[in-house]
Amino acid sequence: MNQQISIVIAGPRGKMGREAVSMVSGTPHFTLAAVIDSKNAGKKVSDLEGMPSLDVPVFDDAKLCFAEIRPDVLIDLTKPEIGKVHLEQALEHNVRPVIGTTGFSDEDLERLQNLAKEKELGAIIAPNFAIGAILMMKFAQMASKYLPDVEIIEKHHDQKLDAPSGTALKTAQLVREVREPKSQGHPEEREDLPGARGAELDGIRIHSVRLPGLVAHQEVILGGEGQTLTIKHDSMNRTSFMPGVKMAVEAVVNLDHLVYGLENIIE
Numbered sequence: 001m002n003q004q005i006s007i008v009i010a011g012p013r014g015k016m017g018r019e020a021v022s023m024v025s026g027t028p029h030f031t032l033a034a035v036i037d038s039k040n041a042g043k044k045v046s047d048l049e050g051m052p053s054l055d056v057p058v059f060d061d062a063k064l065c066f067a068e069i070r071p072d073v074l075i076d077l078t079k080p081e082i083g084k085v086h087l088e089q090a091l092e093h094n095v096r097p098v099i100g101t102t103g104f105s106d107e108d109l110e111r112l113q114n115l116a117k118e119k120e121l122g123a124i125i126a127p128n129f130a131i132g133a134i135l136m137m138k139f140a141q142m143a144s145k146y147l148p149d150v151e152i153i154e155k156h157h158d159q160k161l162d163a164p165s166g167t168a169l170k171t172a173q174l175v176r177e178v179r180e181p182k183s184q185g186h187p188e189e190r191e192d193l194p195g196a197r198g199a200e201l202d203g204i205r206i207h208s209v210r211l212p213g214l215v216a217h218q219e220v221i222l223g224g225e226g227q228t229l230t231i232k233h234d235s236m237n238r239t240s241f242m243p244g245v246k247m248a249v250e251a252v253v254n255l256d257h258l259v260y261g262l263e264n265i266i267e
């Protein structure tokens with residue numbers, strides 16, 4: 001029988017938060033114990049516009065929520081500067097965080113990894129919960145061993161706050177693990193319009209597209225002599241992320257350290 005897991009969701013009124021509320025409340029061995037919103041403290045989820053009729057309390061203070069509710073797991077789907085604060089506060093209250101919110105720097109990751117280690121508590125930061133996106137990143141890493149010239153094009157809806165996407169950054173970091181830093185393109189190339197060659201991580205170029213109509217999409221293009229290989233993933237809707245959120249919640253309760261990327265927990 002599955003272990004019953006008590007969960008708090010931060011960002012319940014957002015595009016991802018709404019999907020997560022629906023997934024958690026529809027999963028028999030998950031209990032939605034509370035939500036953390038930027039407003040509406042003291043109300044119930046059922047009082048929030050367009051939300052399901054759930055008798056679940058709303059907090060606007062994460063620390064108070066963790067102290068009163070004592071959940072097993074926090075799912076955070078808020079915004080870049082908030083996700084890292086919630087992660088830290090959760091660990092301080094012995095709550096295991098599953099963070100989908102993006103925008104973590106290398107320094108943030110190192111600090112939070114140390115904190116989770118000190119507390120001997122599981123934590124997951126998942127730049128992308130979609131299984132197809134995780135495979136796309138892994139395939140790109142495998143391919144870049146043989147075709148080390150890599151450019152990433154990520155495309156998202158125009159409400160996205162961070163650029164490049166967490167997925168693009170993670171992809172570049174995975175590629176960086178298997179290839180030497182290198183400069184791509186002509187050694188004397190210049191940008192006649194600043195930014196024309198995109199952002200750069202150890203020579204890997206990342207281009208960010210933001211348009212209405214898009215959800216979450218990424219292409220990794222690898223170039224070699226006389227050939228290119230394109231690895232592409234599309235999330236058509238946000239339900240695509242939910243099996244990964246569920247998997248992360250089930251995994252984090254058995255971890256004693258911070259894991260960055262779901263590729264580290266899928267078989």
Ligand SMILES: NC(=O)C1=CN([C@@H]2O[C@H](COP(=O)(O)OP(=O)(O)OC[C@H]3O[C@@H](n4cnc5c(N)ncnc54)[C@H](O)[C@@H]3O)[C@@H](O)[C@H]2O)C=CC1
Nearest residue numbers: 011013014015016036037038077078100101102127128129
């Ligand atoms: N890891 C993954 O697979 C995915 C991650 N994301 C990331 O998740 C985050 C949320 O994305 P969306 O749902 O599209 O954004 P959204 O803008 O639709 O929702 C964010 C929600 O967070 C709430 N919020 C802001 N500050 C808060 C606070 N202090 N406490 C509680 N709630 C707060 C906002 O009121 C809003 O309802 C973004 O960082 C995005 O990049 C999005 C899709 C997939």
Ligand SMILES: O=C(O)C1=N[C@H](C(=O)O)C[C@H](O)C1
Nearest residue numbers: 102127128160165166167216
């Ligand atoms: O903001 C989004 O929408 C998404 N954010 C994540 C990212 O930054 O990679 C995951 C997915 O691409 C959707």
